[in-house]
Amino acid sequence: MIKAKVYITLKKGVLDPQGKTIKQALEHLEYKGIEDIRLGKYIEITLNGKSKSEAEREIKDMCEKLLANTVIEDYRFEIEG
Numbered sequence: 001m002i003k004a005k006v007y008i009t010l011k012k013g014v015l016d017p018q019g020k021t022i023k024q025a026l027e028h029l030e031y032k033g034i035e036d037i038r039l040g041k042y043i044e045i046t047l048n049g050k051s052k053s054e055a056e057r058e059i060k061d062m063c064e065k066l067l068a069n070t071v072i073e074d075y076r077f078e079i080e081g
Contacts, residue, residue, distance in 0.1 A: 002047045002055045002081040008068045009040035009075075043067060055079055 010016050019037040026034055045062070047055050059077050068075040 002050055002052065002079060004045045004047065004055060004059045004077050004079050006043040006045065006059065006063060006067060006075060006077040007040060008043070008063075008073050010038060011072055011074050014072045041067075052079055052081075 016038050018039045023034055023037040045059065056079055063075045064070060
């Protein structure tokens with residue numbers, strides 16, 4: 001069994017209104033020194049009966065086709081198992 005951990009974040013230069021809202025809320029709660037907050041997505045995918053190289057190819061394909069909007073998002077993944 002192989003587990004993939006996929007991390008998706010907005011590309012640098014793309015505005016992150018949710019991150020900005022969280023930053024403002026934390027500052028309102030008197031947390032100081034926060035320069036920036038960027039939100040992202042975390043996805044775990046478990047695959048059965050795949051080699052590590054097959055899993056890497058499939059996860060990359062999943063990210064490119066569905067999981068990440070590659071126009072505005074970057075992604076990276078880790079394979080375990």
